[in-house]
Amino acid sequence: MQDTYDAIVVGAGPSGSVAAYMMARGGLKVLLLERGPHPGSKNMFGGTIYALPTADIFPEFWKDAPWERFVTTEYLYFLDDDSAFQIGFTNMVYGKPPYNKVVVHRGVFDRWVAQKAVNEGAVLQTNALVTNLIYEKSLFGRDKVQGVQLDNGCIYYADAVILCEGINSFLTKQAGLRTDIPAETVKLYAKQVFRLPRSILEDRFHLEGDEGAIYAFTGYPTAGVIGKAGIWTGKETLALITGGFLDQLAEKRMSPYELLERTKRHPLIRRLLKDAEPIEYAAHMIPKGGFKMIPQLYDHHLLIAGDAATMVSGRRGTDLAMLSGKMAGETILQAHAKGDFSQKILSNYGWKINQSFFMTDIRKKRGTDKYVAKYQDSDYLISRAMNEFGSEFFHVGMGTEQDKMKKIQQELKQIQLPLKSFEDVWQALRHWEVL
Ligand SMILES: Cc1cc2nc3c(=O)[nH]c(=O)nc-3n(C[C@H](O)[C@H](O)[C@H](O)COP(=O)(O)OP(=O)(O)OC[C@H]3O[C@@H](n4cnc5c(N)ncnc54)[C@H](O)[C@@H]3O)c2cc1C
Structure with missing residues (x-):
């Protein structure tokens, strides 16, 4: 040569x-x-x-x-131990050329x-x-x-x-x-790939043909570390990832593999992965330092x-x-x-x-790092607040509707001050780009 x-x-x-x-x-x-x-x-x-x-x-x-699939559906789940608040979007047009997001x-x-x-x-x-x-x-x-x-x-x-x-x-x-890359500017993720027969996968995720889905999860999976979990659908595989900021994982003495196992134990995710056969493990970091780390x-x-x-x-x-x-x-x-x-x-x-x-x-996005360092519990607290709200809102009791709304307000205040919740949601929309 x-x-x-x-x-x-x-x-x-x-x-x-x-x-x-x-x-x-x-x-x-x-x-x-x-x-x-x-x-x-x-x-x-x-x-x-x-x-x-x-x-x-x-x-x-x-x-x-x-390619594996063309994504037509995305969900974001705010998970608590036994409950989930979800938002999502489906657009069949994304399943046709020139497509939008492509699972590979x-x-x-x-x-x-x-x-x-x-x-x-x-x-x-x-x-x-x-x-x-x-x-x-x-x-x-x-x-x-x-x-x-x-x-x-x-x-x-x-x-x-x-x-x-x-x-x-x-x-x-x-x-x-x-210079050296500081741990607070890096996220570490673990990934497990599962095999699931195509027909079961498509039934379970409500897909047809080459359509694909992404399910993102926040709150419960990362146990108080700012991070995420997610499932991506392949043709006959499911990819599950979980992870978060490296410094927070180290501080809380947690490995992304532990978080992955924790994620799989959640009742909703357990159902999504039912009978799926694990075939591959991997871990990788992603640079999240933004502008100042360029x-x-x-x-x-x-x-x-x-x-x-x-x-x-x-x-x-x-x-x-x-x-x-x-x-x-x-x-x-x-x-x-x-x-x-x-x-x-x-x-x-x-x-x-x-x-x-x-x-x-x-x-x-300059400044995200300061927010993330100051409010390491924001993922977790947003999820808890949304689940508290959901649990009360959908619960049928014996009091008046006014009593119910008062109770919701009190419970939300107990989690954190409403102003902080608004700030968390605003920052989530501004910086995290969860979907
Ligand atoms: C968990 C996770 C989920 C992600 N999800 C998404 C997603 O859904 N969508 C998205 O767009 N991005 C996603 N990303 C980010 C994306 O994977 C990276 O931004 C992308 O891979 C960067 O590409 P790259 O070519 O710069 O580096 P890499 O893909 O890391 O490639 C670097 C290559 O260089 C080789 N190499 C390194 N050092 C040497 C050396 N000294 N000599 C020879 N070879 C060397 C490596 O083996 C590797 O093949 C994700 C990342 C992670 C960790």
Whole structure:
């Protein structure tokens, strides 16, 4: 294998494979390095990819991408021990092209994206763990990245390197572009996948054909840690995830696996999973630090994209990874055309990211961390308040309706002051983007 390329991409997740695809399609010699035995082997998510941003890169991707289902129904359940308050939405139009949210298995979807890059001429090397960036010493100014080194000692050279290494972005740190990632800016999730015969699954979740559903759960599953649980329907699989902020899990001495087991014990979730056969376990982190944790996105001959660049907004991650990978790839194509990979030219990538719709959203969410740190019980208390309300409201007693409303008000006040409840709900709508 030749050891000099126009560009090297580290990590064949959605951001890396799209960056490689863009550059290879533009005629560059591209090397895509993935530490796992195949793209996607180290990745897990809920999860759904989002149709519109995906189609921006791969038009009508659903014609050949390995999808599981097209989401038409979403529920959010506020769970207490024995009760559940729910809100939901169904739209059959989302089940038809151009679709909305698409359930995929990352193990196969990531392979498909990487193959797109390979089809354009990129070289994919798996079982290739990059351990070091190689620098050209500069007498004046910063040293320049000129390649990467693998754990087996192999060295590859290129005009540009794009780091798409996901949340454990230690090469980004090695490059001096970010500091350590604090535990309060990261959520840790455990996931279990179950097999359930297609006909039972569709009956249970009220689905027909290729329609899919997402059930999100808050309150009970995370036992006072800010986080969530969720079920995504595949063709004949159910994916269950549970988790929350890493610092809160550590403080309360809870593991996401314990939370997963707790989630499965809830009477409602137990019923949804009845007779489903567990086939897979995984755990993964997601960067939730928002704007203030975004590293410097470019340096001489170097760009950062995807989770490594904290391109996450609410439940959107894969699409922002792919869009940032696309922008990174386009920037390197422009730099190649100019024959200039200096920080000044590559700053164009930072400019593109800053102008993007998702960066506007990420900027707007500044301050969420303070709220989350101050009110670690907000998930739990909102759920309790909604369930108290539901239990009284739907209960038929022997008093007047006025007495009933008074009792509801008193019970809600006992949980927390009404003003705090309003603030929790407002913050939930503003920051958590639960649906
Ligand atoms: C529990 C959970 C649920 C989620 N649900 C959703 C969802 O429903 N929808 C959504 O859009 N997003 C979701 N996300 C977020 C989404 O998964 C990420 O934002 C997305 O995967 C980021 O893509 P990426 O390419 O930047 O990084 P990754 O997907 O993490 O890929 C990084 C790749 O780099 C490789 N790598 C790392 N270091 C090296 C190295 N040194 N050398 C070689 N290879 C390396 C890894 O093996 C990996 O393949 C979820 C995340 C989690 C954890």
